[in-house]
Amino acid sequence: xxxxxPVEELTPAAAAAELADLAAEIARLDAAYYQDDAPExxxxxxxxxxxxxxxxxxxxxxxxxxxSPTRRLGAAPAAGFARRRHLQPMLSLGNVFSEADFAxxxxxxxxxxxxxxxxxxxxxxxxxxxxxxxxxTYEHGSFVHGATRGDGSEGEDVTANLxxxxxxxxxxxxxxxxxxxxxxxxxxxxxxxxxxxAEQERAGRKLFANPRNAAAGSLRQLDxxxxxxxxxxxxxxxxxxxxxxxxATHAEYLARLGAWxxxxxxxxxxxxxxxxxxxxxAEMAARRAALAYDIDGVVYKIDDLAWQRRLxxxxxxxxxxxxxxxxxxxxxxxLEDIRIQVGRTGALTPVAVLQPVNVGGVxxxxxxxxxxxxxxxxxxxxxxxxxxxxAGDVIPRIVAVIVAKRPPGTAPFAFPTHxxxxxxxxxxxxxxxxxxxxGGLICPAQAVERLIHFCAxxxxxxxxxxxxxxxxxxxxxxxxxxxxxxxxxxREAEIAAREGWGEVSARKLIAAIAARRRIPLARFIFALGIxxxxxxxxxxxxxxxxxxxxxxxxxxxxxxxxxxxxxxLGNILxxxxxxxxxxxxxxxxxRNRAVLDDLAGLLEIEDAEAAGAAQSPIAGKLVVFTGSLTxxxxxxxxxxxxxxxxxxxxxxxxxxxxxxxxxxAGSKARRAAELGVTTLSEAEWRALAGMD
DNA sequence: TCCCCTCGAGTTCA
DNA sequence: CTCGAGGGGA
Numbered sequence: 179x180x181x182x183x184p185v186e187e188l189t190p191a192a193a194a195a196e197l198a199d200l201a202a203e204i205a206r207l208d209a210a211y212y213q214d215d216a217p218e219x220x221x222x223x224x225x226x227x228x229x230x231x232x233x234x235x236x237x238x239x240x241x242x243x244x245x246s247p248t249r250r251l252g253a254a255p256a257a258g259f260a261r262r263r264h265l266q267p268m269l270s271l272g273n274v275f276s277e278a279d280f281a282x283x284x285x286x287x288x289x290x291x292x293x294x295x296x297x298x299x300x301x302x303x304x305x306x307x308x309x310x311x312x313x314x315t316y317e318h319g320s321f322v323h324g325a326t327r328g329d330g331s332e333g334e335d336v337t338a339n340l341x342x343x344x345x346x347x348x349x350x351x352x353x354x355x356x357x358x359x360x361x362x363x364x365x366x367x368x369x370x371x372x373x374x375x376a377e378q379e380r381a382g383r384k385l386f387a388n389p390r391n392a393a394a395g396s397l398r399q400l401d402x403x404x405x406x407x408x409x410x411x412x413x414x415x416x417x418x419x420x421x422x423x424x425x426a427t428h429a430e431y432l433a434r435l436g437a438w439x440x441x442x443x444x445x446x447x448x449x450x451x452x453x454x455x456x457x458x459x460a461e462m463a464a465r466r467a468a469l470a471y472d473i474d475g476v477v478y479k480i481d482d483l484a485w486q487r488r489l490x491x492x493x494x495x496x497x498x499x500x501x502x503x504x505x506x507x508x509x510x511x512x513l514e515d516i517r518i519q520v521g522r523t524g525a526l527t528p529v530a531v532l533q534p535v536n537v538g539g540v541x542x543x544x545x546x547x548x549x550x551x552x553x554x555x556x557x558x559x560x561x562x563x564x565x566x567x568x569a570g571d572v573i574p575r576i577v578a579v580i581v582a583k584r585p586p587g588t589a590p591f592a593f594p595t596h597x598x599x600x601x602x603x604x605x606x607x608x609x610x611x612x613x614x615x616x617g618g619l620i621c622p623a624q625a626v627e628r629l630i631h632f633c634a635x636x637x638x639x640x641x642x643x644x645x646x647x648x649x650x651x652x653x654x655x656x657x658x659x660x661x662x663x664x665x666x667x668x669r670e671a672e673i674a675a676r677e678g679w680g681e682v683s684a685r686k687l688i689a690a691i692a693a694r695r696r697i698p699l700a701r702f703i704f705a706l707g708i709x710x711x712x713x714x715x716x717x718x719x720x721x722x723x724x725x726x727x728x729x730x731x732x733x734x735x736x737x738x739x740x741x742x743x744x745x746x747l748g749n750i751l752x753x754x755x756x757x758x759x760x761x762x763x764x765x766x767x768x769r770n771r772a773v774l775d776d777l778a779g780l781l782e783i784e785d786a787e788a789a790g791a792a793q794s795p796i797a798g799k800l801v802v803f804t805g806s807l808t809x810x811x812x813x814x815x816x817x818x819x820x821x822x823x824x825x826x827x828x829x830x831x832x833x834x835x836x837x838x839x840x841x842x843a844g845s846k847a848r849r850a851a852e853l854g855v856t857t858l859s860e861a862e863w864r865a866l867a868g869m870d
Numbered sequence: 871t872c873c874c875c876t877c878g879a880g881t882t883c884a
Numbered sequence: 885c886t887c888g889a890g891g892g893g894a
Contacts, residue, residue, distance in 0.1 A: 270885095391884055492875095519881090527880060546881045548887070573882050573885060611888060612880090710890080712878045752876095754891050827893070 185233045193238045200231040201245050228344065259334035259398070262325040264313050265359055265419035270330060271477065271501040277456060280478075283500045284452055287480065290489055290497060290814055298451040300481040302428045303458045304415055305445050306501055308390045308472040309365030310397065313418055314340065316358050319350040326398070339397050340364075342406035347439035354438060359418025362440070366393040367470040370409040387540050389472050411471070414440035427481045448481060459502055466504065475503035488814055506567045508577065509542075511535035513562045516547065516591055518598045520623035522631050523709050524615035526594065526604055528553060530564070530576055537568045545574045549611045550593045557581075559588040599623035619769050625659075626652050628707045632660050636713050637705035638694045642687040660705075661776035663691060696782045699726055706774075710760040715752065720786035722750050730774065737765040796824045796836070796867055804830075804847060805840030807860055819867065830855060838863040 188196070204227055235242050274280045288297055313333065314324040324340040325333035340346055343364070366374070371389040374396075378385050386392035396408035414435045417424070425431035429448040436442045445462070449455050455478060462476050480486055480498040489497035515531040528547040535542055545566060547553050556579055558564070563583035568574045593613065597604050602617035615621050626649050633643035643663070651657045656669060666673065667688050674684035697705075704716035711719070723729035736747060736758075747758040764770050801824045803815050810818070815838070816826040830837055830849045837850040837857045850857050858866065 387884065395884080521880065523879070525880070529881080540883065542882075544882065546886095548880080568882090575881095575886090609889095710878070714877060752891070756890055829894085 182230070185230075185237050188234065188237070190238060190241065193234050194241050197231065197234055197238075197241055197243055197246070200227060200234075201243050203227060204231065205245070259336060259400075261328075261332050262323065262335040263332045264325065264330075265315070265357075267331045268311060268313055268327045268333070268361060268418070269416070269496055269499070271499055272495040273475075274500055274502050275505070280455065280459075280500070280502055281452065287489065287497065291485060292810075292814075299485070300427075300429075300451070301449045301455055301478045302432065302481050303447050303449050303455060303462075304443055304477045304479070305462055305469070305473040306475045306477045306503075307363045307365045307413065307443070308388075308474050309363040309411075310390065310394045311361060311363050312336070312340065312397075314346070314360045314362070314414075316350055316354065316360065318356055319354045321346070321348045334398065336397055338402040339399060339405040342402050343410055343412055345410075345412040345441050350438040352437055355420050355422040355424060357419065357421040358424070359420065360414050360435065360440070361416035361418055362412055362414035364393055364397055365389065365411050365413070365471050366396065366409065367411060368472065369470065374408065412441060413443045415443065415446070415477075426483055428479050428483060428486070429481055431483070449478075455502075463504055473504075475501050477501050488810065490814075490818070507537055508565055508567045509535045509537040510563060510565055510580065511542075513558065513560060513564050513576075516553070516558075516560055518594055520597060520599050520615055520621065520627070522624060522627035522707055524597070524604075524617065524621065524624050525612045526597070526615060528591075528593070530558070532564070532566065535566060537566055537574060540568065542566055542568065542574045545576050547576065550606070550613060551611055553591050553593065557590060559584070559591055561585050561588045597621060597623070619767070622652075629657065629660065629663075631707045632705045633663070637701055638663075638697060639701075640694050641690040642683070643691070647687075659773055659776070661773065661780055664695065664777075664780040666691060695780070696784060698784045699723075699729070699786045702726065702777075702781070702783050703729070706764070706770075708760060708764045710757045715757060717786075718750065718752050723786075725785045726778065726783040730778075733761060733765045734771075737762055799824045799835040801826050802828065802830050802834050802837045802846060802850075803840065804837060807838075807840040809860060809864070836863070836866075 182196070183192070185193075207227070231246070235246065272283070274283055285295075287293075287299070288295060293299070311327045312324055313327070315322050321341070323335060323337040325335050325337075327333050341348065366389045368389055371386065371392050374392055375385050386395060392408075393410055396405055396410055399405045415432070417431060424434050432442050432446060445465075447458060449458055459476055462473070466473055478500055480489065486496070486498040491497065512533040513530050514533055517529050517531055519527045519529055521527060528549070530545045530547050532543050532545060547558065552558075556576070558576065558579055561584070563580040565577040565580065566574050567577045595604055595613075596602065597615035597617050600615065600617040600621035600623065602615050602621060604613045604615050606613040615624065617624060619625070629652060630645050630648045632638055633640045633648055640663070648657070651666075656666065656673070657663055670684050670688050673679055673687065674681045698720070700713075700717040700720035703711065703719055704713050719729065723732060747753055747761065796819065801819050803826065807815055819826050827834070830846050830853065832853055832855075834850070834853075834855045837846060837855055838860060839847050839857050840860055847857065
């Protein structure tokens with residue numbers, strides 16, 4: 179800043195005067211920015227003021243004012259977090275753990291793009307910081323809102339908190355698309371984490387387990403001024419929706435981000451091929467400990483954005499990027515007990531109770547043991563010394579038993595043959611891994627789990643009816659079955675009188691329940707918790723039957739008529755014999771039918787939209803590709819077609835809608851002609867599918 | 871009949 | 885997030 183002496187040369191008196199000026203000035207600028215939405219100065223000027231203020235405060239800690247800008251923020255505290263849908267979903271990433279895995283990833287890319295086996299392509303390697311990813315939306319160059327990743331398609335709106343991050347530009351420098359989503363990572367350095375925890379300890383507050391949690395906890399503060407007081411860093415690294423292309427390669431995109439004013443991880447590097455990737459991975463592993471922040475691996479992205487588009491997604495993971503994780507952290511501890519949990523479907527799941535041990539910054543005291551065989555295979559016994567691992571995922575698992583440290587007198591674990599809750603016989607069908615309680619409707623453990631599922635996200639999604647509440651209400655006899663939830667309104671006073679409850683929370687709960695009386699058919703079916711019927715299958719059924727009454731009638735018919743009607747169920751694509759049987763079993767049980775009657779009287783179940791109402795002309799069509807395609811590989815063509823709602827097979831039949839002929843198409847072209855199936859050239863196909 | 875992929879059901883800790 | 889089973893195509 180010109181015209182001002184360097185901080186080192188300030189006298190205390192001059193410093194005090196300047197801090198007073200800065201406090202007043204920054205307060206005014208904040209008000210203009212946050213309240214009037216009319217910034218008076220550029221962000222660079224604003225940031226320089228804050229930086230100057232911070233520098234002076236650092237040198238004269240005694241002079242920090244009560245109204246110092248570092249102690250408050252102009253933004254009004256947010257009232258809870260609204261949900262915000264991302265314009266484009268935020269990615270998850272596939273993982274690899276070795277050179278061989280990575281080579282396999284590259285081979286898949288080559289196969290998909292139809293490249294030669296020795297074809298080289300460039301990557302960008304980026305250290306994978308253990309923070310929390312967020313999405314920022316800029317309109318006409320201005321930061322308008324930001325959200326956490328959430329489930330990938332919808333996160334929490336933390337705009338006010340993000341405004342408090344100095345490292346995040348409020349305006350993009352230079353030209354930018356009218357609308358653009360920018361993704362990056364909010365993180366805390368190891369040093370700031372330790373300092374924050376020391377501060378927390380001094381203040382008698384709870385400590386954060388690791389920098390990641392500290393960053394998440396700091397960002398997700400309802401009072402944005404707390405966020406402002408925490409030192410959070412931000413690196414931008416990815417793109418979401420954009421109204422205009424901004425680069426041809428990822429490396430260019432990163433440069434663009436830098437030009438706009440974002441911090442981009444300086445360690446990110448363009449790598450010309452697999453050889454350079456290996457070297458980079460080794461380099462990062464070696465530098466990991468010395469870095470200011472925690473990283474758990476390196477993300478490699480294919481540099482060419484046109485290739486990225488072609489590669490697209492397999493499920494939720496992009497085919498054009500991969501996270502190469504460092505080996506998981508491990509720790510040794512003692513297994514104190516094995517407890518058996520009973521799930522919604524009656525599955526008996528063994529869970530290890532561990533002597534709490536710190537694994538990679540998190541205190542682990544439990545780990546799933548999956549099933550009977552897993553325990554037998556590893557010969558896990560109560561009292562054993564075990565190695566616990568927390569891999570890239572968060573979920574700990576037991577890697578092995580240290581047999582040398584096994585105390586005397588242990589015995590192989592005897593898996594119970596009866597349900598620990600209701601005492602019913604627990605059976606394990608031949609060929610299956612899971613042993614299940616046969617108590618069904620009489621088992622209280624299953625009943626609670628079913629109710630929890632009923633209220634959970636994706637099903638009725640009743641706010642305030644979490645696991646604990648449901649379990650307590652069930653235990654105290656407030657609810658026995660799903661219908662009772664919708665009769666709770668009559669017992670509001672009783673709920674308000676419960677420990678930990680009050681009038682306000684009871685009223686809110688009743689309102690949340692009332693808000694869910696109307697429910698789409700698919701969610702309703704999913705909520706029932708029918709075995710083998712998850713979210714996807716429930717949607718499928720809802721679309722097929724359209725209405726609750728139709729579904730119910732058909733299912734009753736199937737139940738009465740047995741195998742014949744069961745085959746009708748089998749005609750729904752995606753419903754095979756096992757799911758059909760699960761459905762018939764559910765309806766065969768009188769108590770389930772009673773629950774349905776009960777709910778039908780309490781709820782308004784919305785009809786599902788008619789099947790196949792999709793917009794693309796190829797949605798629902800059966801397509802066959804033959805011959806060699808010139809503008810894309812076979813796998814790519816298939817993926818694109820499926821993304822547009824078509825089904826792709828390899829053999830031409832009467833049911834085939836289109837046969838797309840590549841060069842040198844042979845027998846399938848002939849067969850298509852014989853059967854009178856419509857054939858398309860590759861160009862015609864691209865036009866029909868809207869790919870050009 | 872086999873293989874590949876998707877879906878369901880399970881779980882940890884903050 | 886992982887594992888196992890189901891579904892569907894080869």
